[in-house]
Amino acid sequence: MEIDVLIEDPAWDAVDLEAVAETALPAVLRALDLPPARFAVSLLGCDDDRIAGLNAEFRGKATPTNVLSWPSEERAPSPPGAMPDPPKAPDDGPPLELGDIAIAYATCAREAAAAGKPLSHHLTHLLIHGLLHCLGYDHETDPDAALMEALETRILASLGVPDPY
Structure with a gap:
């Protein structure tokens, strides 16, 4: 996966954000x-x-948050709880851009400390969450939240990260 990382806050030097993202x-x-x-x-x-x-x-x-996402195109399904249509990957040429994700160090670090979680686990969860938003997943309705949280939990488990919920 091509991940274009821009670090604006030197606090990120304490964590290898690029490695967690990769x-x-x-x-x-x-x-x-x-x-x-x-x-x-x-x-x-x-x-x-x-x-x-x-x-x-x-x-x-106008308040800080942990992660924000901007999908490159609308991918959300219309019926609540439905799986979004997967993006079509090109067979050749440049990779398909899924969107942009922004993540704030201080908010993430505070949340991890308050929950007694390793920062790397919390960052992993938030990055997964952000990319799922880029892929059309959401948590605005109970059925959508159930689908997204179950997927997050399954992906985190595959990486050895405990269920955050």
């Missing part, structure tokens, strides 16, 4: 029977101020 993100594609080598995503490692600005701009919520 493990977590292809695991999502493999779990969905998609060839990781045919897809790409952009990842921004930022601080709380930057993600609060993005959250305000795109969601109307």
Whole structure:
């Protein structure tokens, strides 16, 4: 999988975000029977101020959050709880861009500490969560949340990360 990583916050130096992403993100594609080598995503490692600005701009919520995602195209299914249609991977040429993910170090670190989880496990979960949003999964309705959380739990288990729910 092609992962374009941009680190804006030096706090990320404490964690190898790129290595966590290189493990977590292809695991999502493999779990969905998609060839990781045919897809790409952009990842921004930022601080709380930057993600609060993005959250305000795109969601109307001027507060920090842990992760945000912007799919390259709308992939969400219309009936609640339905599986999104998988993206069509090109046979050759450049990988298909799935979208952009931004993740904030301080919020993630606070949440992991408060939950008594290793930061790497929490980051893995949030990156999986972010990519699933890029693939059309959501948690706005109970059926959608059940589908997304079950998939997250299965992918995390395949990576040796305990159920976050």
